[in-house]
Amino acid sequence: MLTKRLSRRTFLKASAATTALLSVGTFEFKSWQKIHADEKTNLTTIPTFCNACSSKCGLLVHVKNGRVWKVSGQPDHPFGKGKVCARGHALASIPYSSDRLTQPMKKIAEGKFEPITWEQAYKEIGTKLKQIIEKNGPGSFVFINDPRPTGKFYGPRFLNAVGSSNYFGHETVCSNARDTGFNHTIGGIPGGDVANSKYIVFIGRSYGDGVRPASVQALIKAKENGAHVVIVDPRLNNTAPLADEWLPIRPGTDLALVLAMSNVLVTEELYDKEFISNYSVGFEEYKKTIMEYTPEWAEKITGISKETIIRIARDMAKVKPKAMIEQSWRGAFGSTYANSVDTGRAVALFNALLGNIQQKGGYIFGKSPKLGKLDESIHPTPPEATIPRVDAEYPLVSHHTGVAAIIPQKAKEGIVKAALIIQTNPVRNYANPKYMIEGLKSLELMVVIDIQMSETASIADYVLPEPTYLERDDVIEVTPGVKPAISIRQKVIEKVHANTVPADRIFTEIAKEMGLGDYFNFSVDQLNQAMIAPLGITLSELKKKGTIIIDDPVELGVVPKLKTASGKVEFYNESFKKAGFSPVVQWMEPLVKPDSSSFRLITGKQSYHSHTFTANIPYLIQITKDYNSERLWINRTRANQMGLKDGDLVEVVSELTKSKIRIYVTDRIHPECVFVPSGYGNFSKNLTYANGVGFSYLDHLPFHMDPIGGTPMIHECIVKIRKVGV
């Protein structure tokens, strides 16, 4: 059976990427400082927040002679806690990238663009969008956002103004399955109070790879307090230095493990009976089902011994409620397998059995401050659009995220005709790129707002260049938590390229062209001031501090009314039943299975890349090159059987395509899968540094969608490997 207690030596052997984890906050622009060492001008320091991943950590940007000199962390920011990771440091070079888009452009032929004026861009886009909506209805228009603050406010407002409900985020390829499972089971995604926990199980989630400084610090604190940490992952990821044991689970079977651990809690009556009695519905139906999922049953499916399953469940029960299966993100149940939604449900229910909701060391639903609104009498709000969404066949998925991967299909069917896409790269990141391109090319109007010519921008009808996050003001950001916070992103340097325009102005000008300008008759400063007014904070105070913690902490030990249909934990779920799915969580096989001659292709983050976006930062791609870290991980025993040696060049062959890549032979991966890091495989010729580095797993992924969570199931992909060179 596969269970590995980790020795100190194993920790130290963990890959070079571990260095990046342990060095959070130490990378600096030394070469830049050296070149400019003779400049005596005083530094000015301006707070803002990072844009290199969803954490949006607070930054202090040090500016010298009008240029970004370096960044450091805002001590008060809940996610950064004074630290900045490698990505955060390196992204601060982006204003000066030679790959920046510098003027609005219009497509004149396949792959060819001509510069146009902003006035022409606004006029043509506004006119065309109006015509499309008049002819096909507002539901033919979609907006796709990365979860950046300005898009989160202006996107829905613009959609409401034109009458469309079609807001989409990138979660279709990130956390949609987990979110869907959690939302309908416990009413949202809590934070894990890792620092105070005594037993933490990570399923597919790695703080050492998907880095957030505060999370790493919390895990270190937990370890110092004697917490037991278990990694469940087909790959020994880079959280290894902070873990006690690794369960190299068969990929796609995490659901079986969690069901069996739950079985132990229920059959041995180790669960929190008082919590279940007071705060849940449907426990008896769940209990009947869970009886089938014994540790013996799960051992055969997962490859994890029944003794290990029983031991971990019992040990967690001993320290409950200060124990948790961490809530994860994309990990093993974000958007990965056919059974990911149910894995999310099972994980949420296991935590409920531990009674850890709103308890120290458990799951905590954070607070968000109540923000103010613009004065309606001066700045009218458009009525909320109520027409059906184009992804209505996924009724369980939150409308705050949506199922963006469905858009190409809807475009091909002629249902979606126009798309506005802001600083996100669906072509490269959401599903199979060829499929995405084919679908998106059916649109009559595709507008992309970005700072570089991404693969998505490359096929747009109009490409509109924004200033980078260091050159513009944005809408304020709320960080929910035990102690919620608000932060502001503000302009720290003048625009490097004069002809770039921030997204809020772009929305406003297009709206004006469509006769909807009254809904956008305010500036970002006016909006921010209105939003923070009820908190008794002034804009100048926020701009000075960057982040302000709201003095309204969560009261631990008090279980709130949950945001589920019943207001309680739902062991039996009517919403799932109504949508045609099992109301009680149950085992479901993954979609595909490798045989003895093939592998499942799995993927995950590295600490120095977020998405394909960071691959075009020269400092970060240099780390990749220095450590050959774009390579494909393969199990040593399988490699030996195939006559493969570390560093060999192989061809990865799937039913869709072939990719060449060098291999990394290791004991740190399950024999049934190969692993390739995400974030590589850019093919836009205008991304100088990222182009041609590594390959993207999505190239190999057949287009298929999980029917509950609307994810492309990115680990449901079988490949073969053959050697093509040394």
Ligand code: SF4
């Ligand atoms: S974790 Fe790193 S990349 Fe993400 S916001 Fe914080 S500093 Fe930026």
